[in-house]
Amino acid sequence: MSSPCKLPHGHSHQHSHHHHHHHGGPEEDPAAAVQNTAEDYSNWDIVKATQHGMLERCRELVDAGYDVRQPDKENVTLLHWAAINNRLELVKYFISKGAIVDQLGGTLNSTPLHWAVRQGHLQMVIMLMRCGADPTLIDGEGYSSLHLAVLFQHLPIIAYLVSKGQSVDSPDMNGMTPLMLSAHRIIGLEPTNFLLKLNPSIHATDKVERNTALHWAVVSGNVNALDLLLESGCNLDAVNAKGETPLEIARQTRNRLTVHILAGEAQMRSRRSSRIMKALQQYEISLVSLMVLLIIWAVGYVLDMNTDSWLLKGTLLALLTAASQLFARHFIGYKSQKSLPAIFFSCSIFWMFLTWFIYFLPSLARMMFQLPFIISMLFLFYFFYKTWSTDPGYIKSSEEESRQTIITLAEAGCLDGRLFCTSCLVKKPVRSMHCQTCNSCVARFDQHCMWTGQCIGAGNQHYFVLFLGSLSLVGNWMIYATAVYWSDHCGVGSKKDGMWMMLSHMIDCSPWVLYMFCLVCTFTIWASLMLLVQLYQITFLGLTTQERISLQVQNRHLKHQVSLRRTPFNRGCRQNLSDFFHCQCFGLIKSQQAIDWTKQFHGGIPPARMRHPQTV
Secondary structure (H helix, E strand, O other), X not given: OOOOOEOOOOOEOOOOOOOOOOOOOOOOOHHHXXXXXXXXXXXXXXXXXXXXOOHHHHHHXXXXXXXOOOOOOOOOOHHHXXXXXXXXXXXXXXXXXXXXXXXXXXXXXXXXXXXXXXXXXXXXXXXXXXXXXXOOOOXXXXXXXHHHHHHOOOHHHHHHHXXXXXXXXXXXXXOOOHHHHHXXXXXXXXXXXXXXXXXXXXXXXXXXXXXXXXXXXXXXXXXXXXXXXXXXOOOOOOOOOOOOOHXXXXXXXXXXXXXXXXXXXXXXXXXXXXXXXXXXXXXXXXXXXXXXXXXXXXXXXXXXXXXXXHHHHHHXXXXXXXXXXXXXXXXXXXXXXXXXXXXXXXXXXXXXXXXXXXXXXXXXXXXXXXXXXXXXXXXXXXXXXXXXXXXOOEOOOOHHHHHHHHHHHHHOOOOOOOOEEXXXXXXXXXXXXXXXXXOEEEOOOOEEEOOOOEEEOOOOHXXXXXXXXXXXXXXXXXXXXXXXXXXXXXXXXXOOOOHHHHHHHHHHHOHHHHHHHHHHHHHHHHHHHHHHHHHHHHHHHOOOHHHHHHHHHHXXXXXXXXXXXXXXXXXXXXXXXXXXXXXXXXXXXXXXXXXXXXXXXXXXXXXXXXXXXXXX
């Protein structure tokens, strides 16, 4: 582009980027600007006035006859200087006076748009393109505006250029697509991860080496890009102009880590392509559920074995653990890994249910014990299923809607993380958040609950609260039944027995019951504490878990702390409960019409909700 650009006072401006050349020019220091406004700028030349955004001085000089198209000795025009310093008013003025929008200039023969892209000035990019700037033009290095945005990792500009019609697979002079360039030149997750969301061709090759993006990631040893490209399904067998696969290049470069990653991926893909594995993949969740069910039983069976040899039991448990690890490594895919805690929870509940009928029924045979337990268990199964199966409020958007959203937000100056999700490419509603586990934005996001395998949001939080209540109830019944069983069958409860003697009786009497008791206590304590937290937040704060934690974190860094109870969403205890459960208590409480939180955007909170001026 340009040679190192000089500040008016002769100081060289250094601007660091993840790129081996020095690009761009001076970017105005706000403090210096304030100081300079106090100076007499009536004798400044037009370049210095342009760099500092002195519109009146520039007008004086242009009115006196200065040609705005006139370049300096390095072929740099005033429009270049205005673009690199983000002087929007001056760009409008110079173009109105005849400045050429796509004038090439500087050492790297770049347009003003190239200069603006390198500096990351999104509003300047938008204005220049509105004035007719062509983003497909290449500079002296052979890069278009999109390639430069990738090299300098300006994600909003990448999003805007692609949304305005730039092909995400547009080649540079060497036939390198933005994805190849990112994999080769940018060590890090971005912008490779962002580009992959824009549906690029992962199998395209460049003109010279005939390398794919995966080849280029291996050449540069870019492990972050390598992982992302493999996850996207890049072809491991693709060959370049020399007939080399990515793995062969990795071996030539002697990079042990890339060799290990590629060889491991090839081995895994080979296993998955076998007929048996393809058949297993169809029933993966069912198979994993069956295995977890058997493993929970097997642990209990070993503990319950009629032998005094704890060495034997320990050895069997160690073998069982090793077999479980082997099974997990070869048969559990990413989908099952995500669901594993929920599968473990479901299987544990199944064994608790059986334990009640096999062990506890004789001691608690009366209907007054059986009926409440069975009703509680039915509620637990129902609300667990509803929490798991109900859409929590995923924010969905078509490709065309995403494109329009990007353009609208960018042109309004709002294309930032507060209003736009770079992972889902959607406009974020108020109270929403991106869940990394589900890889989706969720309306009125509360948390991702591993025991249900689902996000908790606007669509299913009320089911989640009822699920917690049911689980607490079932857990307490199980604890009571266990105490009765120990008292009747194990002689536990005598005041003469010490703690160790009681524990010894429990272990000797029935290790299985003690094993189930430990599981029950774990889930009951979690459910009871979570239920209390949820009810407190819903009733007294009107907040989600995520909002409460965010406010608490913010308050640690603020002198004037924000009260958790003074938010736009707190409408008083009764009204909060009524709104949350959508109930009117037979007309005693005025319940607002249910709000669709997937469509409530910043600035669009219903007036009834705006009880206090603070926002979350």
